[in-house]
Amino acid sequence: xxxxxxxxxxxxxxxxxxxxxxxxxxxxxxxxxxxxxxxxxxxxxxxxxxxxxxxxxxxxxxxxxxxxxxxxxxxxxxxxxxxxxxxxxxxxxxxxxxxxxxxxxxxxxxxxxxxxxxxxxxxxxxxxxxxxxxxxxxxxxxxxxxxxxxxxxxxxxxxxxxxxxxxxxxxxxxxxxxxxxxxxxxxxxxxxxxxxxxxxxxxxxxxxxxxxxxxxxxxxxxxxxxxxxxxxxxxxxxxxxxxxxxxxxxxxxxxxxxxxxxxxxxxxxxxxxxxxxxxxxxxxxxxxxxxxxxxxxxxxxxxxxxxxxxxxxxxxxxxxxxxxxxxxxxxxxxxxxxxxxxxxxxxxxxxx
Amino acid sequence: xxxxxxxxxxxxxxxxxxxxxxxxxxxxxxxxxxxxxxxxxxxxxxxxxxxxxxxxxxxxxxxxxxxxxxxxxxxxxxxxxxxxxxxxxxxxxxxxxxxxxxxxxxxxxxxxxxxxxxxxxxxxxxxxxxxxxxxxxxxxxxxxxxxxxxxxxxxxxxxxxxxxxxxxxxxxxxxxxxxxxxxxxxxxxxxxxxxxxxxxxxxxxxxxxxxxxxxxxxxxxxxxxxxxxxxxxxxxxxxxxxxxxxxxxxxxxxxxxxxxxxxxxxxxxxxxxxxxxxxxxxxxxxxxxxxxxxxxxxxxxxxxxxxxxxxxxxxxxxxxxxxxxxxxxxxxxxxxxxxxxxxxxxxxxxxxxxxxxxxxxxxxxxxxxxxxxxxxxxxxxxxxxxxxxxxxxxxxxxxxxxxxxxxxxxxxxxxxxxxxxxxxxxxxxxxxxxxxxxxxxxxxxxxxxxxxxxxxxxxxxxxxxxxxxxxxxxxxxxxxxxxxxxxxxxxxxxxxxxx
Numbered sequence: 001x002x003x004x005x006x007x008x009x010x011x012x013x014x015x016x017x018x019x020x021x022x023x024x025x026x027x028x029x030x031x032x033x034x035x036x037x038x039x040x041x042x043x044x045x046x047x048x049x050x051x052x053x054x055x056x057x058x059x060x061x062x063x064x065x066x067x068x069x070x071x072x073x074x075x076x077x078x079x080x081x082x083x084x085x086x087x088x089x090x091x092x093x094x095x096x097x098x099x100x101x102x103x104x105x106x107x108x109x110x111x112x113x114x115x116x117x118x119x120x121x122x123x124x125x126x127x128x129x130x131x132x133x134x135x136x137x138x139x140x141x142x143x144x145x146x147x148x149x150x151x152x153x154x155x156x157x158x159x160x161x162x163x164x165x166x167x168x169x170x171x172x173x174x175x176x177x178x179x180x181x182x183x184x185x186x187x188x189x190x191x192x193x194x195x196x197x198x199x200x201x202x203x204x205x206x207x208x209x210x211x212x213x214x215x216x217x218x219x220x221x222x223x224x225x226x227x228x229x230x231x232x233x234x235x236x237x238x239x240x241x242x243x244x245x246x247x248x249x250x251x252x253x254x255x256x257x258x259x260x261x262x263x264x265x266x267x268x269x270x271x272x273x274x275x276x277x278x279x280x281x282x283x284x285x286x287x288x289x290x291x292x293x294x295x296x297x298x299x300x301x302x303x304x305x306x307x308x309x310x311x312x313x314x315x316x317x318x319x320x321x322x323x324x325x326x327x328x329x330x331x332x333x334x335x336x337x338x339x340x341x342x343x344x345x346x347x348x349x350x351x352x
Numbered sequence: 353x354x355x356x357x358x359x360x361x362x363x364x365x366x367x368x369x370x371x372x373x374x375x376x377x378x379x380x381x382x383x384x385x386x387x388x389x390x391x392x393x394x395x396x397x398x399x400x401x402x403x404x405x406x407x408x409x410x411x412x413x414x415x416x417x418x419x420x421x422x423x424x425x426x427x428x429x430x431x432x433x434x435x436x437x438x439x440x441x442x443x444x445x446x447x448x449x450x451x452x453x454x455x456x457x458x459x460x461x462x463x464x465x466x467x468x469x470x471x472x473x474x475x476x477x478x479x480x481x482x483x484x485x486x487x488x489x490x491x492x493x494x495x496x497x498x499x500x501x502x503x504x505x506x507x508x509x510x511x512x513x514x515x516x517x518x519x520x521x522x523x524x525x526x527x528x529x530x531x532x533x534x535x536x537x538x539x540x541x542x543x544x545x546x547x548x549x550x551x552x553x554x555x556x557x558x559x560x561x562x563x564x565x566x567x568x569x570x571x572x573x574x575x576x577x578x579x580x581x582x583x584x585x586x587x588x589x590x591x592x593x594x595x596x597x598x599x600x601x602x603x604x605x606x607x608x609x610x611x612x613x614x615x616x617x618x619x620x621x622x623x624x625x626x627x628x629x630x631x632x633x634x635x636x637x638x639x640x641x642x643x644x645x646x647x648x649x650x651x652x653x654x655x656x657x658x659x660x661x662x663x664x665x666x667x668x669x670x671x672x673x674x675x676x677x678x679x680x681x682x683x684x685x686x687x688x689x690x691x692x693x694x695x696x697x698x699x700x701x702x703x704x705x706x707x708x709x710x711x712x713x714x715x716x717x718x719x720x721x722x723x724x725x726x727x728x729x730x731x732x733x734x735x736x737x738x739x740x741x742x743x744x745x746x747x748x749x750x751x752x753x754x755x756x757x758x759x760x761x762x763x764x765x766x767x768x769x770x771x772x773x774x775x776x777x778x779x780x781x782x783x784x785x786x787x788x789x790x791x792x793x794x795x796x797x798x799x800x801x802x803x804x805x806x807x808x809x810x811x812x813x814x815x816x817x818x819x820x821x822x823x824x825x826x827x828x829x830x831x832x833x834x835x836x837x838x839x840x841x842x843x844x845x846x847x848x849x850x851x
Contacts, residue, residue, distance in 0.1 A: 032843045033846050033848065034842070043837075043848060045835075045838055046678070046838060046841065047838065048837075051833060216782075218786070219782055219783065240844070240845075306848075307848060310848070
């Protein structure tokens with residue numbers, strides 16, 4: 001694991017000064033930024049993401065590997081990766097009746113659609129009280145509610161394109177102490193975005209009271225940028241604005257060392273190798289007993305990660321494209337070494 | 353590039369060589385009125401007779417007929433013309449077409465017409481006992497306030513049309529209604545005119561409005577004022593028929609349509625405003641390019657294309673709004689359908705209706721969600737509720753005197769049900785703010801698409817130069833390769849600051 005006290009190379013600070021001049025405050029920054037300014041910052045827009053990185057690198061036929069969580073999990077397990085233990089899979093409406101049998105002996109669990117997207121249709125249960133279940137928010141749900149939720153999943157309510165779906169019941173991740181302390185309910189997850197197997201950017205998504213246990217940034221969750229080289233959080237945003245402390249818990253968000261960062265990078269790269277997708281995001285949670293667990297792979301990762309890191313994605317994607325051209329057969333360790341070397345962030349003052 | 357070249361090339365060939373006006377302003381407005389005779393053949397020899405507008409035959413107004421394997425002749429009976437189609441034994445549904453073209457603003461064909469011989473004085477209608485006396489009273493009174501047949505006609509029909517008619521009118525009217533006539537008012541008017549010694553007979557006209565296709569012939573009355581036969585619309589008795597609004601198709605008494613060897617026969621009219629001069633059109637039909645125009649189709653089918661050619665335009669607007677501006681919408685092409693509905697209803701009323709419908713529907717949808725229904729039945733239940741809401745709105749707005757309520761049925765119902773479903777899901781999953789943002793985004797895009805499709809120059813191009821759609825396609829493909837920022841992203845990333 002890299003040492004916490006990393007010295008920021010001098011040339012990086014020089015680059016910072018140069019870009020600072022460009023981002024001098026102008027009156028229109030209150031309302032918008034000009035396309036020229038954004039290009040200068042290397043910001044990637046949706047159209048560019050799709051046309052330059054997503055469509056050419058992610059063949060359509062591979063999408064099902066990641067859109068179907070059962071297949072992703074099977075692949076990951078074959079690679080020897082740690083994933084959340086599967087308690088059961090419900091495939092037919094009849095199975096909805098045996099939910100309780102599967103749940104027997106499990107105090108906490110998560111029910112999710114195998115083809116869900118954007119965290120839709122995920123039901124998290126923390127504990128039981130008598131016959132009923134308790135959600136992280138403290139809301140009590142009856143076994144009937146759970147069964148209903150399963151039926152909705154099976155009918156395809158949450159799946160992409162409304163196709164029929166299966167319900168997956170799995171281990172409820174018990175987030176490591178460090179991570180629960182910066183998240184209001186809900187377990188924070190780590191998103192690593194990769195191109196051709198090179199980790200390019202990472203962020204931690206922590207929920208707030210406003211986001212209600214969910215970790216979608218546009219619903220009010222926090223996006224906390226992580227330094228690829230060290231696994232230390234460097235900056236945080238809430239609704240696109242810079243923050244330093246959690247809006248509900250008040251705890252500082254900057255300079256936190258994510259445990260087992262090296263393992264996380266390795267997991268992310270293995271995910272890329274096993275799916276074959278060129279451009280993807282890997283979601284990882286850290287369990288307090290089991291360590292990092294791969295949760296899902298996303299073939300269309302969003303763009304908020306560049307806000308959280310304060311760096312335009314293009315600044316990292318372009319070098320990777322060049323590097324990949326130069327050495328298309330680089331192995332896992334080489335790729336990680338490259339990313340760690342080149343994508344080092346400017347750490348907060350107290351670490352320098 | 354190739355597409356632009358092909359599309360632009362075809363269009364310029366059409367303008368240069370065939371002289372189809374490219375700009376709408378150069379247009380020559382023409383009406384094309386098409387009569388469609390349809391009936392169910394019963395397996396015997398078929399003969400169909402359709403009375404024709406006299407002017408069409410006399411002035412040779414680009415008339416033509418269309419039918420498959422029918423023998424077609426025009427019969428002339430003392431200046432009354434009839435189209436006659438005949439054929440051997442036939443089965444199943446048959447459709448015969450007859451088209452007339454004329455310049456806009458030409459006379460209506462309902463001008464006073466001198467009669468060679470004075471018509472026989474009309475048969476006095478037989479009305480039983482007290483009815484006869486009542487009718488006689490009406491006529492006497494009307495004669496008292498009028499000077500000539502024209503003013504008598506006006507006086508009689510003003511009484512018949514007014515809701516507050518005298519006892520006698522009500523009595524006589526009820527008799528005609530009891531007889532089960534298609535239009536009791538007109539039958540009664542003709543008989544009353546007959547009682548006053550004025551010969552009168554039924555005529556038929558077509559309303560010159562290209563918005564309702566497949567309209568029924570409008571019954572008119574032709575009466576003899578001592579020297580001329582005159583045509584008037586009984587619903588507007590004091591107005592002389594206006595050639596810009598009404599075209600008199602059939603006069604001179606006798607039936608409009610006669611079919612032997614078929615049942616359920618009827619004639620419907622479709623009116624289309626044509627912007628290509630007749631001579632050019634005939635050239636166009638002979639040219640090989642003709643396949644690329646929709647003008648080959650019968651008018652009633654063409655009327656459908658009036659809207660279909662607009663859909664790609666709407667889709668183009670959606671592409672711009674989503675990929676260049678970045679407005680979030682509910683479903684990709686829902687706004688296009690909404691915009692099409694707005695073309696039929698006026699937009700302000702349309703949007704009010706839409707919001708009411710969605711608002712009320714959403715409320716019911718939340719009631720439904722408490723019942724924990726499965727997805728498909730829940731959407732189906734939404735469809736039922738939307739239907740009921742539409743009916744309710746129709747009834748309420750009719751009571752209040754607005755006719756828009758009835759038009760609301762044009763909203764694509766399934767689309768609304770799905771909108772409700774998706775909206776309530778987003779409401780629950782992402783909060784009401786993003787649900788509202790997406791719905792208002794959809795409405796905004798729909799309004800933009802509406803205004804785009806409403807531009808008459810655009811409509812003109814889409815309809816007369818369908819090859820211009822290739823240019824549109826090229827534009828869409830170009831946007832498909834656009835990798836720049838969306839305007840919404842300029843705002844989204846406004847707080848972007850370097851680390």
